[in-house]
Amino acid sequence: xxxxxxxxxxxxxxxxxxxxxxxxxxxxxxxxxxxxxxxxxxxxxxxxxxxxxxxxxxxxxxxxxxxxxxxxxxxxxxxxxxxxxxxxxxxxxxxxxxxxxxxxxxxxxxxxxxxxxxxxxxxxxxxxxxxxxxxxxxxxxxxxxxxxxxxxxxxxxxxxxxxxxxxxxxxxxxxxxxxxxxxxxxxxxxxxxxxxxxxxxxxxxxxxxxxxxxxxxxxxxxxxxxxxxxxxxxxxxxxxxxxxxxxxxxxxxxxxxxxxxxxxxxxxxxxxxxxxxxxxxxxxxxxxxxxxxxxxxxxxxxxxxxxxxxxxxxxxxxxxxxxxxxxxxxxxxxxxxxxxxxxxxxxxxxxxxxxxxxxxxxxxxxxxxxxxxxxxxxxxxxxxxxxxxxxxxxxxxxxxxxxxxxxxxxxxxxxxxxxxxxxxxxxxxxxxxxxxxxxxxxxxxxxxxxxxxxxxxxxxxxxxxxxxxxxxxxxxxxxxxxxxxxxxxxxxxxxxxxxxxxxxxxxxxxxxxxxxx
RNA sequence: GGGCCCGUAGCUCAGCGGUUAGAGCAGGGGACUCAUAAUCCCUUGGUCGUGUGUUCGAAUCACACCGGGCCUACCA
Numbered sequence: 001x002x003x004x005x006x007x008x009x010x011x012x013x014x015x016x017x018x019x020x021x022x023x024x025x026x027x028x029x030x031x032x033x034x035x036x037x038x039x040x041x042x043x044x045x046x047x048x049x050x051x052x053x054x055x056x057x058x059x060x061x062x063x064x065x066x067x068x069x070x071x072x073x074x075x076x077x078x079x080x081x082x083x084x085x086x087x088x089x090x091x092x093x094x095x096x097x098x099x100x101x102x103x104x105x106x107x108x109x110x111x112x113x114x115x116x117x118x119x120x121x122x123x124x125x126x127x128x129x130x131x132x133x134x135x136x137x138x139x140x141x142x143x144x145x146x147x148x149x150x151x152x153x154x155x156x157x158x159x160x161x162x163x164x165x166x167x168x169x170x171x172x173x174x175x176x177x178x179x180x181x182x183x184x185x186x187x188x189x190x191x192x193x194x195x196x197x198x199x200x201x202x203x204x205x206x207x208x209x210x211x212x213x214x215x216x217x218x219x220x221x222x223x224x225x226x227x228x229x230x231x232x233x234x235x236x237x238x239x240x241x242x243x244x245x246x247x248x249x250x251x252x253x254x255x256x257x258x259x260x261x262x263x264x265x266x267x268x269x270x271x272x273x274x275x276x277x278x279x280x281x282x283x284x285x286x287x288x289x290x291x292x293x294x295x296x297x298x299x300x301x302x303x304x305x306x307x308x309x310x311x312x313x314x315x316x317x318x319x320x321x322x323x324x325x326x327x328x329x330x331x332x333x334x335x336x337x338x339x340x341x342x343x344x345x346x347x348x349x350x351x352x353x354x355x356x357x358x359x360x361x362x363x364x365x366x367x368x369x370x371x372x373x374x375x376x377x378x379x380x381x382x383x384x385x386x387x388x389x390x391x392x393x394x395x396x397x398x399x400x401x402x403x404x405x406x407x408x409x410x411x412x413x414x415x416x417x418x419x420x421x422x423x424x425x426x427x428x429x430x431x432x433x434x435x436x437x438x439x440x441x442x443x444x445x446x447x448x449x450x451x452x453x454x455x456x457x458x459x460x461x462x463x464x465x466x467x468x469x470x471x472x473x474x475x476x477x478x479x480x481x482x483x484x485x486x487x488x489x490x491x492x493x494x495x496x497x498x499x500x501x502x503x504x505x506x507x508x509x510x511x512x513x514x515x516x517x
Numbered sequence: 518g519g520g521c522c523c524g525u526a527g528c529u530c531a532g533c534g535g536u537u538a539g540a541g542c543a544g545g546g547g548a549c550u551c552a553u554a555a556u557c558c559c560u561u562g563g564u565c566g567u568g569u570g571u572u573c574g575a576a577u578c579a580c581a582c583c584g585g586g587c588c589u590a591c592c593a
Binding site: 187190191194195198266270299334336339340341342344346347350351353354355357358359361362363364365366367368369370373374418421428429431432433435436437440504505506507508509510 | 520521522528529530540541542543548549550551552553554555556557558586587588589590
């Protein structure tokens with residue numbers, strides 16, 4: 001019994017630093033999946049946003065000499081601007097400082113408190129300011145010290161509130177075992193099952209206000225704010241209308257839940273999204289669990305991207321250089337969903353030129369150009385008795401469309417794109433074998449030329465429509481030039497007699513292969 | 518320490534027990550001219566990380582080792 005709406009979310013990003021390529025990849029992936037569902041006629045709700053609370057935000061703000069709220073607002077604006085630039089078409093936007101979110105989180109916390117799932121306890125120990133966590137002896141290095149990766153380490157003793165995670169652990173283990181599709185890809189599900197079997201203890205969910213003022217106040221103990229988990233994870237439900245009191249504004253939770261895909265990185269599956277989140281839902285009384293789509297990372301030269309290593313790639317600059325859609329295409333085409341990949345700008349450029357400029361862009365360009373040159377842009381209808389090669393191309397196109405959707409259904413965007421490129425290659429081959437420029441010289445072959453042009457426009461239109469979720473703006477432009485603006489049908493047969501194509505203009509201008517020094 | 522993944526043409530990868538190991542890109546040759554010096558055809562190129570083993574037969578299975586990466590622990 002799944003809701004009618006396809007509900008997809010991304011992790012919400014921490015507003016302590018501007019977005020990098022990993023943030024962009026995750027949002028593009030979710031956007032592509034959301035767009036594909038929409039274009040196949042399904043109702044979709046795509047939720048993304050930012051996590052504005054927490055110690056790191058507070059510290060970054062202090063360092064910058066501004067209030068946490070102001071700092072978070074400025075970084076939030078950068079994320080929003082990037083999503084705008086990259087064409088991320090989200091339906092809901094989550095900000096953890098939103099009063100509606102705060103009210104719902106407090107409502108859940110109060111309930112858990114009332115039903116005895118929260119308790120207060122005193123804890124003392126070494127605390128990493130950078131990682132925002134207490135350290136144990138296992139965090140010490142070989143020399144028995146806390147290494148530099150923990151940043152400043154201080155000894156503190158304080159009371160805090162704890163959530164009875166351990167109480168629900170057996171339930172979670174059963175849920176994972178009974179639902180093989182809980183986590184995609186499956187090998188991540190195995191990792192999670194192993195982790196759940198080992199994970200013990202409860203979860204600290206608060207910080208005293210004396211130490212962290214920037215957060216959601218515990219309704220039953222005003223001296224504390226809730227720390228990260230309930231604040232950040234609950235967003236997937238609260239911004240979908242969970243426990244909403246205002247009626248309007250937020251969506252109807254019953255319509256959206258369960259979430260069909262929480263798109264997250266492999267680093268936050270365990271323990272946050274794979275353990276804490278489902279247990280929080282269960283404890284709060286939500287019975288139907290969401291599903292997790294865990295993606296891999298873009299590495300750089302085999303190494304992990306990190307600010308400290310100084311190898312951060314700026315997606316904003318890449319979008320300027322290759323276009324938002326050029327970047328989107330590369331991010332979807334050169335990685336297998338769930339796996340890691342290596343980010344390489346030379347490869348991005350090579351793919352742009354080979355796949356986008358030469359194959360797809362040029363196919364549309366030459367097609368429209370010939371239609372205009374030989375038929376003043378107006379096509380005859382498809383002939384009643386088609387030629388063999390036309391029938392063959394149509395069959396290949398239909399097969400490509402089927403394989404495209406099958407791959408998308410399993411989140412295999414790169415495989416889906418492969419299918420489209422087979423169609424594009426076949427269409428370019430059809431141009432060569434049918435040689436319209438020869439047909440145009442012989443009036444006796446006029447009917448055949450009509451057929452060839454129709455077939456080419458059909459093939460090009462279908463390719464552009466299929467590719468639309470990945471490259472929405474470029475595909476719109478291609479479709480417009482073909483005279484099919486807005487026609488995203490994933491099947492053959494759009495051309496009617498008298499169809500007019502538009503102007504031919506390169507949508508993916510070829511890039512110079514040399515890099516300017 | 519335990520567990521997992523990866524190592525196949527210059528590059529990115531597919532193949533995962535059975536004909537002479539494949540694709541795309543890059544390189545070489547040719548054709549064509551509608552097109553973004555694009556396209557199409559042909560082609561060069563590999564001891565399938567190393568070794569041993571199982572098998573009629575291994576890139577494909579097993580064991581060990583080398584190399585790269587990840588997760589997770591100081592319990593034998």
